[in-house]
Amino acid sequence: MTSGLPFETVVGARFVRKLDGGNSAETHLAECAEDGALIVVKQLTRGVHANADMILREALKIRQLGAGNRSTNLVEILYVGFDKTDPDTLRLAMPFYERGSLEDQVKSASVSPRRAVEYARGVLNALSRVHAEGMLHYDIKPANLLVDGLGHVRLSDFGHSLELDPALNVTAPGDTTPLLHTVEKYQGKPIGPAADLHQVGILLYWLLHGTPFVLHELHRESSRWLHVLAEGLDQHFWWSPHVPADLKEVIGRAVSRGRRRFSTALEMNNALASCSLAAPLADFTFEFDGTDRVVRGEPAPGRGWTGRLAPAAGGTRLICGMDDGAPFKKLRGSDQTYPRQADAEAALEVEVRRLS
Numbered sequence: 001m002t003s004g005l006p007f008e009t010v011v012g013a014r015f016v017r018k019l020d021g022g023n024s025a026e027t028h029l030a031e032c033a034e035d036g037a038l039i040v041v042k043q044l045t046r047g048v049h050a051n052a053d054m055i056l057r058e059a060l061k062i063r064q065l066g067a068g069n070r071s072t073n074l075v076e077i078l079y080v081g082f083d084k085t086d087p088d089t090l091r092l093a094m095p096f097y098e099r100g101s102l103e104d105q106v107k108s109a110s111v112s113p114r115r116a117v118e119y120a121r122g123v124l125n126a127l128s129r130v131h132a133e134g135m136l137h138y139d140i141k142p143a144n145l146l147v148d149g150l151g152h153v154r155l156s157d158f159g160h161s162l163e164l165d166p167a168l169n170v171t172a173p174g175d176t177t178p179l180l181h182t183v184e185k186y187q188g189k190p191i192g193p194a195a196d197l198h199q200v201g202i203l204l205y206w207l208l209h210g211t212p213f214v215l216h217e218l219h220r221e222s223s224r225w226l227h228v229l230a231e232g233l234d235q236h237f238w239w240s241p242h243v244p245a246d247l248k249e250v251i252g253r254a255v256s257r258g259r260r261r262f263s264t265a266l267e268m269n270n271a272l273a274s275c276s277l278a279a280p281l282a283d284f285t286f287e288f289d290g291t292d293r294v295v296r297g298e299p300a301p302g303r304g305w306t307g308r309l310a311p312a313a314g315g316t317r318l319i320c321g322m323d324d325g326a327p328f329k330k331l332r333g334s335d336q337t338y339p340r341q342a343d344a345e346a347a348l349e350v351e352v353r354r355l356s
Contacts, residue, residue: 013041021319025159031095038096046088054078058135059092059156065129073126075146075156097154102142106210108189109287113243114277116207119145120200121272122153127200127265128154131193136162138191140199141180142206164192179218183229183257201254202233208243213288223341232256241307241349242284245303247275281356291318295348299355312337316344320351 007035011053013030016038020027025042032039044052057079065072079093102119105111113121123140130137139160146154180199183204184191206214220229221236228236233250284297293309307320320334334351338344 013039015041024123025092030093033094039093040096042094043094044090044092046090052090054161054163056090056160057156060157061133061135065133068303072129073122073153073155074129075154094156095148096148097148099147099149102145102153102207103211104317105147106142106207108210108212109209110240110285111207112283112285113208113247114205114282115278117247117272117275119153119207120204121269123155123200123203123270124197124219124265124272126155127196128269130161131196131265134164136164136191136196138162138199139180140196140203142203142211145203179214181229186229192235193263193265194263197254197265197268200265201251204247204251204254205237208247209240209286210288212290213286213293216288216290230257238297238345240286241345241352242281242286242295242297244276244278244281247272247277250275255281264341278356281352284352295352295356305355307351309341309344309348311316315339316341318344318351320348 013033016029018027019029019040025044028041028043028251030039031037034084044055054321059077061157062074063077065074075094077092077094079091081091083091102111110116115240127137135158137155137158137160139157140155144155144157146156148154156283163214180202182191182195182198184195189291217238232252233255236250237251239248250268253271254268255260262271280299284295287294287296290352291311297305299305305320305322305323307318310317310319315338317335317337334345336344338347
């Protein structure tokens with residue numbers, strides 16, 4: 001049972017190098033024997049990967065959904081099938097996306113709100129198709145979102161995907177990233193499509209603040225994670241002041257509990273489409289270096305602006321400044337230390353809002 005490229009094409013591919021496929025599969029970059037195109041080949045073995053048969057079924061579904069069509073925002077499946085000479089080995093081939101994954105884009109800093117919303121809406125477009133087929137992805141994170149040559153996001157890696165029952169429920173697995181779990185997982189209750197939408201909410205926060213800050217916040221709250229989820233994850237987020245209020249509201253709904261949650265990917269997608277992404281703040285970014293929190297952007301073409309919150313003796317220091325092509329210089333009255341961190345954060349928000 002196969003799909004896409006001929007089996008011999010994948011078997012005859014010249015392996016270029018091994019890639020980091022995480023714990024889910026042995027992954028190689030290969031050169032297609034047919035036309036020399038670069039492809040990615042993943043191999044899973046029955047016995048080692050208990051879900052190999054399910055991955056085959058899901059990959060075939062993805063192929064049938066028209067993954068080659070850009071509008072689906074699903075990774076393109078070129079080939080999937082068990083090895084004829086080794087029937088316990090599943091091979092799956094897909095294009096090599098040279099732009100990499102969103103993980104590469106948020107390693108040191110965030111993407112802008114405008115770009116984050118664009119990526120999230122692409123993911124939701126893919127999830128609409130996935131959920132319609134009775135599936136959950138349940139591992140939505142930057143590493144599993146590839147960027148194609150046109151800059152569109154592609155949802156990949158269905159290694160943790162789940163098949164829903166007729167009531168659209170399923171029990172959550174225990175081996176995904178803790179940050180992605182909903183409170184239902186810890187309570188042993190079934191999950192449904194809202195679990196994927198919860199992960200899209202986490203994804204948006206991740207894209208808006210970058211990996212270093214997200215990992216810092218996760219470490220800070222890790223010992224009381226279930227308590228945080230029970231209270232409402234959005235109540236524990238610190239927000240960079242450049243993030244629009246209505247975008248924060250959408251994320252809050254996605255990660256909340258009860259009736260406030262989004263029920264479908266389309267509903268959340270429509271909410272994101274209504275967010276106000278006015279220049280210049282929609283193109284600002286945020287970064288965290290382990291101590292300082294920094295907001296950057298261009299209030300006007302060629303005029304860079306930076307706002308930095310830094311620990312200081314006696315409190316938190318706020319430094320704001322413009323860069324008009326000359327060496328960085330501080331604005332008048334823009335360097336001040338506040339005894340309370342919350343006051344410094346509020347002052348930074350005032351400075352950022354002035355730029356809009």
